[in-house]
Amino acid sequence: MNNIYCVRADFGKYTKEFISGGYVAIGWLPSNDLSQIQNKDALYPLYRNEYPKDTSNVVIGVQVGQISRFLLDIQTGDYVITPSEDTNYLYYGVVENNSYYYENTGKDVCPYFQRKKVIWNKEPILRSEFSVPFQNTMRSSLTVFAVNHKRNFFEVIGRTDLVPKAEQIVKFDYYKSVLNKILELDDQEFEILVTHILSALGFEGSERTGRVGDGGVDATGELDVSGLAKIKIFVQAKRYKLGSKINHNVVKNLRSNIPSGGQGAFITTAEFQKRAQEIANENGFPRIGLINGEQLVDILTEHWSNIPDEFKEKLGLKIGLVIS
Numbered sequence: 001m002n003n004i005y006c007v008r009a010d011f012g013k014y015t016k017e018f019i020s021g022g023y024v025a026i027g028w029l030p031s032n033d034l035s036q037i038q039n040k041d042a043l044y045p046l047y048r049n050e051y052p053k054d055t056s057n058v059v060i061g062v063q064v065g066q067i068s069r070f071l072l073d074i075q076t077g078d079y080v081i082t083p084s085e086d087t088n089y090l091y092y093g094v095v096e097n098n099s100y101y102y103e104n105t106g107k108d109v110c111p112y113f114q115r116k117k118v119i120w121n122k123e124p125i126l127r128s129e130f131s132v133p134f135q136n137t138m139r140s141s142l143t144v145f146a147v148n149h150k151r152n153f154f155e156v157i158g159r160t161d162l163v164p165k166a167e168q169i170v171k172f173d174y175y176k177s178v179l180n181k182i183l184e185l186d187d188q189e190f191e192i193l194v195t196h197i198l199s200a201l202g203f204e205g206s207e208r209t210g211r212v213g214d215g216g217v218d219a220t221g222e223l224d225v226s227g228l229a230k231i232k233i234f235v236q237a238k239r240y241k242l243g244s245k246i247n248h249n250v251v252k253n254l255r256s257n258i259p260s261g262g263q264g265a266f267i268t269t270a271e272f273q274k275r276a277q278e279i280a281n282e283n284g285f286p287r288i289g290l291i292n293g294e295q296l297v298d299i300l301t302e303h304w305s306n307i308p309d310e311f312k313e314k315l316g317l318k319i320g321l322v323i324s
Helices: 015-021 040-050 057-073 132-137 150-156 174-182 187-200 248-255 274-280 293-306 309-315
Strands: 004-007 023-026 079-083 089-102 114-120 144-146 204-208 219-225 229-238 263-268 288-291
Touching: 004 023, 004 057, 015 023, 015 079, 015 089, 015 114, 023 057, 040 057, 057 114, 057 144, 132 150, 132 293, 174 293, 187 204, 187 219, 187 229, 187 293, 187 309, 248 263, 248 274, 248 288, 263 293, 274 288, 288 293
Parallel strands: 004 079, 229 263, 263 288
Antiparallel strands: 004 144, 023 114, 079 089, 089 114, 204 219, 219 229
16 A cells, blocks of 8 residues: 655755655754664654753654654655645655665755655646645644545546545545535525635635626635734636636636735636646736635535535535535
8 A cells, every 4th residue: 555645845945855866855863874773762762862952752752753754654655745845836756665865975955864765756736736635734734744635646646546445435426416516506606605615714804796707806805814914815706517627818817807915716616727727826926726626615514614504505415515
């Protein structure tokens, strides 16, 4: 079974070095070659010796746990993910055989000496292509952690043959069933539903602003992050039949309607062409978050309790978005 792990490169600072050097790395215990370590317990004395100021058993346990995960848990054939510096892209690769090595010669600018050889895929994948639960997992504050959403990951990278058999058995197409119920809403109802979703996500003053068929901004909202930052978002909400793929011109049109300092979001029941995804993340322009049909269902599932009863009744869904 191929497991999946995320290993961060100091918030993407050394991602380029990871990819060009064909490795993934961590910076703990820089004075120690760990090639002879056989179990987690052997790491504790090394850690306490290297970091005498860390006296909390909780802190030590968390850090040693990550070192052990990197050194002992990540095995040949496992997949490793590391985010790009701007976090919009995820690089992934496969761990090579006899992968661990200790590198302290200073051959590259990456200061992390504990390394594992990785065969990286040439092209990264947009983070927005993954499901909402998968994207939420990537927000973990840990440097090294396991990723459990195997089905979604392997489907996105085109390796459905690696999806665990237990996850291949699906009694009905959950997403398709829910999206068909959403498509029963008219344009106005769908746009209003999106304003409620924005409110559930924490956006204040969410309101429907567009007119049906105008091709511009349909809803707005402002996210206040505990007074640290404010984000004004301009949303286009459009229903398309299942299987449709939105092209880049539609996304460009939304971008032209986003004022300076704002960000955009395109929420739909359909999917997006690759060029549309690239336009949404193009440097020098307002960022546009793309939410496709399956991601919309994920968000509804997570925030269903915050959706008005009128919409719950209209959609004919109950807790867990099961058709009632």
